[in-house]
Amino acid sequence: MPLPDPQLDDRRFQDIVNEAKGLIPRYCPEWTDHNVSDPGVTLIELFAWMTDMILYRMNRVPEKNYLRFMDLIGMRLKDAVPARTPVTLKLSAPQPGPVVIPRGTEVATVRTAEEQAISFTTDHELTIVPPTLRQCLFSSDDVNYADYTSKLTLDGEFFDAFQRVPLPGDTLHFGFVENLSNHVMNLEIDASVEGIGVDPRDPPLAWEAWCGETRGWVRCSVERDETGGLNTDGAVIIDLPGGMEARILSRLQLHWLRLRVIQPRPRQPTYSASPRVNTIVPSSIGGTVPATHSSLVINELLGRTSGVPGESIAFINAPLLARDDDEYLEVFEPDGAWERWQEVPDFRDSREDDEHYVIDGVSGHLTFGPAVREPDGLEHVYGRTPIRGSALRFVRYRFGGGVIGNVGANTLTVLKSSIPYVATVTNRRPAAGGLNPETLDAARLRAPMMIKTRDRAITAADFEFLAKEASRRVARARCIQVRADGAGSSVPPGTIELLIVPLVPPDHARTIESLQPPPELLEEVHQYLDERRLLGTQLVVDGPAYVGVSVEASILVQRHRNSDHVRAEVATRVREYLDPLLGGPDGLGWPFGRDLYLSEMQSVVQSVPGVEYAQDVTLYQVDIQTGQSRAAGQKITVADDVLLLSYEHVVTVSNR
Template sequence: MTLPAPNLDDRTFQQLVDDAKRFIADRCPTWTNHNVSDPGITLVETFAWMTDLMLYRLNRVPERNYLRFLDLVGVRLFPPVAARAEVSFRLSAPQDATVRIPKGTVVSTRRTATEPAIEFTTMADLDVVPARSVRVGSVIDGQTWRDHTEELGLGTGFACFDQHPKPGDALYIGFDRPAPSLIVLLRFACTVSGHGIDPDNPPLRWEAWDGERWRRCPQEQDTTNGLNTSGVIELHLPRGHAVRDIGGRSAAWVRCRVVERRGVRGYRDSPKIVSVTGVAVGGDVDAVHGAQVPGEVLGHAEGVAGQAFTLSQAPVPTTSDPIVVEVGAARRAPGDAPEALPEPAPELEWTVWEAVESFAASGPADRHVTVDPTSGEIRFGPLVRLADGTVRTFGAVPAKGATVRVRPYQTGGGRDGNVVARSLNTLRTSIPYVAAVYNREPATGGQDGETVEEARVRGPLTLRHRDRAVTTEDYEILARQAAPEIARARCVVDESGENAGVVRVLLVPRVADVAADGQLDPTGLLVSDRTGEAVRRYLDARRVIGVRLVVEPPIYLGFTVAARVRATATAAPEQVRDEALRLLHRRLHPVTGGPDGTGWPFGRAVTIGDIHGVLQAVPGVAYLEEVRLYRANPIARANSPAAEQRPVRTERIDVPANGLVIGFEHQVDVIR
């Protein structure tokens, strides 16, 4: 158990009043009126109240000492984490020249009478190039190429797939140049001929070549009813869209492929297309919650050790680029005395000072600073008196009069940035030809900064591992410290094989349930390269020498549940179905599921009994008629066409120690 905190003075207000009344009998016997209406008793109660406040402050001293001790051992409050979102910029019309959306463009939510605007800043330049379609063709049976470029606009139309379409048949549209991260508008003129499908759910998938493989393209809209009527299709192309040679024709290709999905009807006849044109009408770029602060001058050095400066805006979120501190000294001409400065205004020579966690390993000549992203304090190395009486500076000291500045940095972060889809719809700076801006998906990853109470809980853990990774628990704690946007961290050690002894740190990011039933996008469980590299560097500096370290996501094993349940006589089947789907996704969720609500345990299998337990807990379910469990991988199906296989029925899905399960596309039929 934890050591009990001492109560330095445990007297209460009433005890203080009673003690004072007893002293009155000894010190002033003539005072006999001790009723609350007596003015003297009122004064006694007033001073007792003031003394009670002093005792309360006195008992706060151990807590303050505890916090100061945590500060001495290096425990600092974690800064907030900024939410990220992909923002789409849409042009008013296709342009003949490149339209650039510069880095630092600010978009926000709409300001209301009760809610302020939440700002996001783009993190890279976006060039909307005038890409246009120049070639059209199709591939039959996965190998036969047909070029339809010359048939466009003739009025007869051409079959974009085989006469009886099969999975793998594809329509190819080639652009004259790559359109990375752009939105392309495909305008079709079609005839109704692709019979047999559901127009609202056609068995098609749009993909684009990114230089290495075909990546799936999210659809903004589709008004063609499965290529059966004239209309438009809007696609969001991947960042690596590139040129490829297909059928002896070189172009930046986009293709529409026939796929087979469970429960989706296929084509009996191929659709016919009269004409198709494609143009770029916008683009996507990543944006981060917060404002971009231009470089600022912090002040001038006094030539003494331990000088501190403070940023004008804080905190700085952990997901932003590191703060770069520069010190500018006057450039001396050859032959000038050290104290001589060129006139009239000296030209400054800027040097970058490295940000370190502490000055413990800094020498007198090392240009080191410490940066506290929570408070915005930037401090230079201190001067310390050693045991032999000598003094030493830990870190170099800027020359007197030198100018200290920082490069542009970002401020902001917090849970407020986790805005819903389509809410970032206001462009704060006017850009020519840009007509609209929006975020297709909700912004995720925003976390508030650490509170003092949370730091008090973390303090003993910090002292336990002493900022060194020795045990598996140390790796897990340090991984979460390196990236607060991580929801779960798991450390496993390979015990056999050629990788025996390898320490694997598995990272699961925080994800937001978008759908009402709790279903999530499987690709959202993959940690970004930026976060993974930050965790790897952080752990690499703290691991034991000789340990082989690997930072990676878990092995995700997907499963699908198909169930038929009987509802009670008074239950609404639609409500029972919705609640059953919600519980299936929630209880078996990799982040919020499991027995304790902290995520489905790593390495724990999923059995048909687990599914029975979840469904039987649904209100309105009388009994279960049939429950099936299928093994399938949603991430592989999304990224690799070869992985599109029928789900395999099973009674149990075994999970390795470095594995985690994820459920998707559950189906529940409710019988009244």
């Protein structure tokens, strides 16, 4: 809700009329007829109407003035935020040498008669290299390894991939010389129908890649498996994760991919005999790289300068996205050469000879340092002004962003940049995180807090406010003090923990993966707050813990109501109430550390139109990691760093 316009005078028409009539006995005691038919009262009402119009115009503070007030406190509208998603580029065929996907490769949606194409550009370079399989090892305990490398070279000689009767934990390791992070690998496998007992559409197998001591073995996404669990000839296409690292196994330091027999789910068929394999031939058929909703502009000429301090020059395109290190302004002064200038957030610390400039990404304007006349008549220059007639060139920038970039999965299918050997492109996950530039109404909401904090993190409210200032991808923030457990605790005194919840679009599912802040967001917030915290304060930025909530409800449906519709509405209302971002009693997200009571969940179910009454409502507390649940009784108790997360709900209905 936007802040109301400031009321310099809140009197209205009737207030002015009443005030004027109240002054009649004082100034005109002989005037005794105050009826509306009296000509004098008519004049009072006429002047009151004219005064009311003047007050109305005076109370309307123009947006331009409000923006100027924001400038005085160093506040600007926030830039647009681009949506992001990984895109997968497939090669026309495996290549004998490396294939480079340059940074800035442009992909887009299909252009239609009604809608323009939405473009994305890749964030960094990706080199797709052919894999070299150097070693194949088998292990049942991750301690002792048997070398199967020689068996892969014997054509026509099949061997057991696992133990004779495979057990959970049996692994087949493949060691590669190259770092295959973010590669799409194709494994051509020659196997025989020996691994009996499993469902070929759902074998208890997992492909995993080694990503260092911190992350350990990371599960890979299997795009296609034609072997039915190593039971027939075919291809297995695997998407390898990023961040793979080399590891020494059996005295060789290689990059490892493994196939592991996992613990089967309830009623999932398992192997009664090991599958047998003859040969495995790997090849790289593509790669995955993150992409951002943006269009790229190279070497845009911005014109020539007038030599006046504080000059502002407009870009051709807007809004601009945040600039990277290689996106900057070059100035060509007469009798000089192209020189790189530095972008700064403001001119507060700029000196007269500093080659600084400021960019307003929302309006798309570049501004040079001003000259400010002090009260004593002296002029103070903040930043250098280019010589009159200097040419300006911005070497590289990106524009775009906004909610329009939140496209669905498998919609970025057009490769606008020509790259040899690349045949197709797609995004297997929907793009998310796109936000439009901040509106003036939204800025009004944070202006009072901006004045209060003055860009310094002292109180818990300051940390929470500045976390949202650090990135528009932060939806919620909660600051808590980490308390030492005892005398031998390793927590330093004065440690502050900031819990942040990333922004998730309303139409995206609330899952534990989407609600965990990515590492780059944690680092961005930490770096921003680290410059603004008090000395002696230790800051930890992390995501909250989540407790799953499952609800079972038995309801009686009113007559002439559609049972299926009411059932779906009850489940939807329960999910909305438990939403970490938009749920809770006030609709601002479930409060941190707030317990959930059975009675309030009964009220939520009862409030759904069409529900006569709730016969029975039961709460279950769910372990997010294992999926196991237990009855919670009258309430679910959570700690200060915990949020509730809606899980699966069961609603049964009965009619009158």
